[in-house]
Amino acid sequence: MQRAFRQPVRSALSIIPVSLTRYGADFAGFSAELGASFERYGFAVVADCDIPAETVEKANASAKALFALPDAKKRAYVVPGGHGQRGYTPFGIETAKGADHYDLKEFWHVGRELPAGHPYRAIFGENLWPAEIPDFRADLTALYDSLEALGLRLLKAIARHLGLPDDFFAATVKDGDSILRLLHYPPIPVDAGGVRAGAHEDINTITLLLGAEEAGLEVLDRDGRWLPINPPPGSLVVNIGDMLQRLTNGVLPSTSHRVVNPAPERRGFSRYSTPFFLHFAPDYLIKTLPSCVTPERPNRFPEPITARDYLLERLREIKLG
Known part of the structure; x- marks a missing residue:
C-alpha cells in the first residue's frame, strides 16, 4: 500500500523543537513530529x-x-x-557547489575505526591522531560513538514515520563511512571575500550538529527566505542529507543551508561547530523506495547508485575530489 504523505502546517517563525524525552514514552508521537519537521523544512531541532x-x-x-x-x-x-575524508583540510579548500569563492573555514575529519582485514578499511583510509594533543583520540572517539548511537535512534524514528520497519535503516548504515567533522571558522577580516560556509546541501544520510557558540547557521525556507537556526542549550540540529532525499524521492528533502558572516562586533571571534555526518555503507544501493513513488510524486531518481559512488561524485563537485 502506498503511503499518503501529509503536508505539515507551516511555521514561518521557527522550527519547533522535538523533545527526545518523548522517544521512550511516546515513540509514535515523537516519530510523527520529527518526520513532520523533516518533511516541512528538511531540518529538525531535537531538544533534551x-x-x-x-x-x-x-x-x-x-x-x-x-x-x-x-x-x-x-x-x-x-x-x-x-x-579530505580523514585528518586536516586547510583553510581555503572546500567550496560550495557553484560558488565562486571558497568557504572561510578549516576542518578535521574523524572517521570510523575498523578492525584489520575489514573490507571497507582500505576504502575509508586511516584516522590521524595529532600527537600534540594527548587526549584527542579518546575525546573525539567518545563523541563520535555518542552521536552515532543517537543517530541510529533517530533513523529508527524516521523509519517509523515513513511506514517502514523500525529497524529498516540499521543494516543500511552498518559500518558506514560516517564522519565527525571539527570545524573552525576563524575571525573575519574586514576585507574578507566569501562567507563562512556558502549555501549547500549535505551529501550524507542525516547530519547531527552540536550547537555552536557563535550564531550564523541559516536554512533556506520554501518562500526563499533564510531562517536563522539558534537551538536551545542541550539541543541538536538534525538535517536530511542528499542520500536520504534520493532514497525517499524527496519526501524528506535535503535543504540548502549556510553559515553567514557575523555582525561587525563579532567578526573578531572564531566560530566552532561539530557536525556528525551519518552515512550509508559504501556498497548500499540507493534506490528509490517504492512507497515514496506515487502518481503525484513520480520517481525523480530512477537510476540507482551506490553510496560510495555518490559520495565521490559529490566530493568532486565541492573540490575535495
Missing part, C-alpha cells in the same frame, strides 16, 4: 539530548587545541589524495 555534557566539553576542548596549533603542524596531517 542525553549526550553527556562532559563528553561534549572534552571534545570541544580538544578541537580548539587542535586548531590553535601552528599552521605547519596542522598541515602535517593533510592526507594527499584522501578527498
